Each structure stands twice: as structure tokens, then as C-alpha cells.
Amino acid sequence: MHNLMHQPVYRLNWMISGQFCDAVIKVEDVEFEIHKVILCKCSPYFLALFQRWSSSNKKVFVIPGMSPDIMRLIIDFAYTSSVSVTEENVQELLMAADQLNVMDVVQTCCDFLGEQLRADNCISIFQLTDIVLSAELQHRAYRYMADHFEEVAYHDEFLQLPLQQLIDILERDDLNVRNESVAFEAVLRWIDHVPGERKAHVAVLLSKVRLALMSMDYMRLKVLPNELMKTNTESATMVWDALKSISHIRTSNSSVAQLRNPLARPRLPNAILLAIGGWSGGHRTNGIEAYDVRANYWINVTNNCEWPRAYHGTAVLNGSLYCIGGFDRAEHFNSVHRFDLSTRFWHEAASMCHRRCYVSVTVLDECIYALGGFDGRTRLSTAERYRPEANQWSLIAPMQEQRSDASSTTLHNRVVSTHETAYDPENNSWHEVSPMLTPRSNFGIEVLDDRLFFVVGGFNGFTTSFKVECYDATTDEWTEACDMDMFRSALSCCVVSRLPNMAEYVVSRDALPFLNEDANSDKQS
Structure with missing residues (x-):
């Protein structure tokens, strides 16, 4: 029974x-x-x-x-x-x-x-976990709210937030806002919902907005003229302090200047750019650097258990970074190694069917595709697919042409090649984009923040480079970004989004002022 x-x-x-x-x-x-x-x-x-x-x-x-x-x-x-x-x-x-x-x-x-979870219900679900204790659901609801804050702030639930919960959200480093004006305008909408009751809280809320990360033009055109800023003495003082900080950052030519001021503390990025391997100092390297776009800073996250390699491909899938193929000037590889981004340990994965360097790698429908490349004797038209659940590669239909060393990325529904041209599929046409600031070959290329793409390192005709440039598709302009620590070419780049341990791959916010001082003293010495 x-x-x-x-x-x-x-x-x-x-x-x-x-x-x-x-x-x-x-x-x-x-x-x-x-x-x-x-x-x-x-x-x-x-x-x-x-x-x-x-x-x-x-x-x-x-x-x-x-x-x-x-x-x-x-x-x-x-x-x-x-x-x-x-x-x-x-x-x-x-x-x-x-x-x-x-x-x-x-x-x-x-x-x-x-x-x-959606933008219109994540706040109520988060608040429900105060009554029904579920740490897992509370974490998922908060992460959704923080990751999609720009959408969440336009829904009715946001306007019903209690003051302390709004303060707690705004002061978090992991709040995902591409521009700090999003947080500022969210505060104004929340206050305007019940102005008579809420305008008394403007100063405490404004102190949680990173005002000194805004542009000077936005501060002058949108923040200074606002009635709440003009009528609240404490808020007005913060705004003027932020303007001084912005001016100081500009004149000091440092994106992390004045970071002891909480109004200028960069938030954590939603995604990081990884630069992996390549040639450096005449030798292949296992170096891995992570680029923190919000702080404009590179951090070394090298794990010395990995084999040095260059001319390889990389892909990110299910929380792991895959390094695929490559060349060490003696051998062309078909080997694949997987880096667990949570534990930061390397694991060997199944080898490809063919040896490939200069290989093009992409991810589609939970599978990794390795396309073309060079096997030491000929350029390849073959392609193969990796299924992680089976840890197995299988050949797929070959491409129509042999190809290797092909690099491209997508931005705003356009395919952007490494030859400074962009393809628009709606018009079936190619057009030129502005040339890079520095000529280079064998560099890394990736899109970050959905509007910027970065070219990293490479060979400038004389030496390997540590220079990094950023292209803004809205302005068709290139600007210099923070240099890597390592000179390298033949590297591979990839973007990793929404890591649960993102703080391990970005510069510590508390360390930023001291890092900045060290950098300045190095330049002066």
C-alpha cells in the first residue's frame, strides 16, 4: 500500500x-x-x-x-x-x-x-517575491528589470514603484542604460506622476543618477533648464558639480577621471568584448583581454592553462567560449577548446573534421558553424557544424567558393566587411563607410552596444598593434578607444552578453580612480 x-x-x-x-x-x-x-x-x-x-x-x-x-x-x-x-x-x-x-x-x-517576464510585469513579479520568498524568481525578475530598464521605465508599473525601491534600482552598478539620460528621464517621469508628493525626493533620486556621464550638450539643453533643477538648491548644486566633472574629464583626456565622484562612476556593461590569442612579439599568445565599454578599459583575464594559438576562430554559446582551429607557424589545427566563462576553466571539445586556420565561425540555432579556411595546402570550401549536446562535428553542404581569412559582422541589419564597405539587404546594394583612422590587417572585429563596432589590434604594415578604434554607424565616424595592454595581430574577437559573473570580466569600479592615477603617473614618468 x-x-x-x-x-x-x-x-x-x-x-x-x-x-x-x-x-x-x-x-x-x-x-x-x-x-x-x-x-x-x-x-x-x-x-x-x-x-x-x-x-x-x-x-x-x-x-x-x-x-x-x-x-x-x-x-x-x-x-x-x-x-x-x-x-x-x-x-x-x-x-x-x-x-x-x-x-x-x-x-x-x-x-x-x-x-x-516582460517589461510591463517584471516589477510586480519582483515585488511579489517580497511576499512569497523565492530567491531564484526574485533574481530573475530583478535581472530582467535591470537588463531592460529602458523599456520598463515607460510602463505603468514603473510609476507605482515605492521611493526606496526606485533608489535601490538607480544606484545599482548593473543597471543597464546605454546613456545615463535614460535614468534621468525615468526619474522625471516618476516624479511627474504624483508631483505634489514626489518632487520633495528629487535630490535623493538625482544623487543616484550618474550625471557626469552625460554629454555637456544634454546637460545644458535638458538638465539645467528643468524646473526641478532650478527650484531645488541641492539638485542645482549636483548639476553644477556634474558639469565641472564633465569639463575636467574632457580637459584631462581621460574617460575615468574624477571617478571618486559617484556622479561619474560608470555602470557595468551589459556585454563585454573579448580579444583572444593571436601573434604578439613574434610569438603566438594565449592572452585574453576583456574590454569594458562603459569604463573604456581593458582587463587581462588570461588563463594560462590554454594553448597559445593564432589565426583561429571563436564563438560564444551557452556560457562558453570556443576557440576553433588556428595555426602556430608549424601546424594547422583542427582542435577545439572550450572556456567556461563562469568557472574560468578550459575543457577540450571534439576536433573538427578538417584542419582550418583563417576560419570563419558563427553561431546559429544553438550550433557552431566553421566555414572555409586554410588547411596548410589549399583554401577550403567545406563547412561543418558542431552540436554541443553531442560534442560532435559533422560536415554540411560545401560553400560555392573556396574562401579563407573572411571577416565580417552585422550591424543594423547590414553586413559590414573588413574592407570598409557595408551591404544593405533591403536595397541589395553596397556602399562605402568612412575609412579607419589607422590602416591595419589581421585585426579583430565585433559589434558592441548595437550601434558601435570595434576593430582591435592587427598589423599596420610595420608592426603588430595594440590600437583599438570604434565606428559609430549613426554618425559614420571612427574614434579611438582604449588601447589593449598587448600588441597583437591574427587575434579573434567575440562579444559575451549578460554573464552572471560579469564583474569578474570588467575593471573594479572601486579600483578605477587608482588605476587612472597609475596610468597618469606612467605617462608623466
Whole structure:
């Protein structure tokens, strides 16, 4: 009998037949005949209700605080081990399951809500976790809110945020705003929703906005003329302090100047650019550097367990960085190594079917594709696909042409080649983009922040380079970005987004002022 009690089909037959019922659960005016032993199996609440909180001869148990429909779902779950969760019933069902300590239903509801996160509901789901304790759902809801803040700030739920929750969100380094004006305008919208009550909080909220990261033009045209800034003395002082900081950053020619001022502290990036391997100082290297676009700073994250390689391809898939193929001036590789970005350990993956350097690598539908390349004797038209769940490469249809050393990326639905041309698929046409500031070959190229693409390192005709340039598609202009620590060419670049341990791959915000001082002293010495 004990084993049969664990089988949902057996319990379901009991429920349908109504045999051997020994208690009644009453919710409002609806009564449910139940078997105590079955409800006790799904929740310690019922065990306590039937054994410790009532006499042995009691038959009817009244459950307050929920509807009969929700109680029916929970009783059905006790008998069938399954429950139907919908957008309409999930919140009420979660509250009831939490009240009755039916933790399997609580987990099912939390999983459902985690999959339903949107810009218009993530705040209410986050607030729900203050009532129903779920660290996992709370983290997922906060991450969605922080990652999609620009959208979230335009929905009604944002306007209902309590003051302290808004302060907590704004002061986080991991709040994802491409421009700090997004945070400033969100504060104004929140205040304007109930101005008489909320304008008194403008100074404390403004102190959480990184004002000194805004442009001088935006500060003069949008911030200074705002009535709240002009009528609140504390806010006006902060604005003028921010303007002084912006001016100092410009004149000192340092993007991390004055970072002791919290108004100029860069937030954590949503994505980082990794530069991997290549040739440096006449030798292949295993060096890995990560570029923090918000702080305009490179950090060395090299793991010395990796084999040095150059002319290789890279791809990021499911939290791992794959280094594919390559060449060391003696051997052409078909080997593949996987770097776990969470644990920062290297693992060997299945080798490709063909040796390939100068290989083009991309990811599509949870698979990695290696296209063309050079095997030491000929340029290749072959292509192959890697399935990580099987750890296996398989050949796919060959390309129409042999090709190697092909580098390109996509930006704003256009394909951008390394020859300073861009293809627009809507018009089926190519057009030139502005030339780079420095001629180079064998460089890395990647898109970051959805509007900028970076060219990294390379060979300038005389030597390998550590120079980095950034192209802004909206202005068709190139600007210099922070130099790498390492001179290198024949490297590979890739972008990694939304790492749970992103702080390990960016410069410490608390260390930035001291790093800046070291850099300045090095330049002066």
C-alpha cells in the first residue's frame, strides 16, 4: 500500500471513486471530500492541520483566504502530481500554495512567472517575491528589470514603484542604460506622476543618477533648464558639480577621471568584448583581454592553462567560449577548446573534421558553424557544424567558393566587411563607410552596444598593434578607444552578453580612480 500511495494513477482513482474519504476541506461554501493521508504527502501544512491543530474526531476543516477554484487545483495536485498554471490563476495559486506550504506548486508557479517576464510585469513579479520568498524568481525578475530598464521605465508599473525601491534600482552598478539620460528621464517621469508628493525626493533620486556621464550638450539643453533643477538648491548644486566633472574629464583626456565622484562612476556593461590569442612579439599568445565599454578599459583575464594559438576562430554559446582551429607557424589545427566563462576553466571539445586556420565561425540555432579556411595546402570550401549536446562535428553542404581569412559582422541589419564597405539587404546594394583612422590587417572585429563596432589590434604594415578604434554607424565616424595592454595581430574577437559573473570580466569600479592615477603617473614618468 505504501508504494501504491506514491503513484498518481492510484491516488487519482481514489479521488474519482470517493472511497475511504476521511475528511472534508471547506472553502467558502464549497466542500471537498479528501483522504488525509494523500494531502499530508504533499504538504506539512496538512499534516499539522490534521494531527496537531485539531482533535482526532474532527471531520470538517475550513481553509480561509482562497477561492474554491484554487483549492480544487491544489487538491487535484495532491492526487495527480500535476497542476494547470495560467496567466489568470498564477498569482492567486502561488499565494495559496505558499500559504499551504505546497512547495512543488510554489516552484511550478515561480518557474511559470520566470518564463512570463516582460517589461510591463517584471516589477510586480519582483515585488511579489517580497511576499512569497523565492530567491531564484526574485533574481530573475530583478535581472530582467535591470537588463531592460529602458523599456520598463515607460510602463505603468514603473510609476507605482515605492521611493526606496526606485533608489535601490538607480544606484545599482548593473543597471543597464546605454546613456545615463535614460535614468534621468525615468526619474522625471516618476516624479511627474504624483508631483505634489514626489518632487520633495528629487535630490535623493538625482544623487543616484550618474550625471557626469552625460554629454555637456544634454546637460545644458535638458538638465539645467528643468524646473526641478532650478527650484531645488541641492539638485542645482549636483548639476553644477556634474558639469565641472564633465569639463575636467574632457580637459584631462581621460574617460575615468574624477571617478571618486559617484556622479561619474560608470555602470557595468551589459556585454563585454573579448580579444583572444593571436601573434604578439613574434610569438603566438594565449592572452585574453576583456574590454569594458562603459569604463573604456581593458582587463587581462588570461588563463594560462590554454594553448597559445593564432589565426583561429571563436564563438560564444551557452556560457562558453570556443576557440576553433588556428595555426602556430608549424601546424594547422583542427582542435577545439572550450572556456567556461563562469568557472574560468578550459575543457577540450571534439576536433573538427578538417584542419582550418583563417576560419570563419558563427553561431546559429544553438550550433557552431566553421566555414572555409586554410588547411596548410589549399583554401577550403567545406563547412561543418558542431552540436554541443553531442560534442560532435559533422560536415554540411560545401560553400560555392573556396574562401579563407573572411571577416565580417552585422550591424543594423547590414553586413559590414573588413574592407570598409557595408551591404544593405533591403536595397541589395553596397556602399562605402568612412575609412579607419589607422590602416591595419589581421585585426579583430565585433559589434558592441548595437550601434558601435570595434576593430582591435592587427598589423599596420610595420608592426603588430595594440590600437583599438570604434565606428559609430549613426554618425559614420571612427574614434579611438582604449588601447589593449598587448600588441597583437591574427587575434579573434567575440562579444559575451549578460554573464552572471560579469564583474569578474570588467575593471573594479572601486579600483578605477587608482588605476587612472597609475596610468597618469606612467605617462608623466
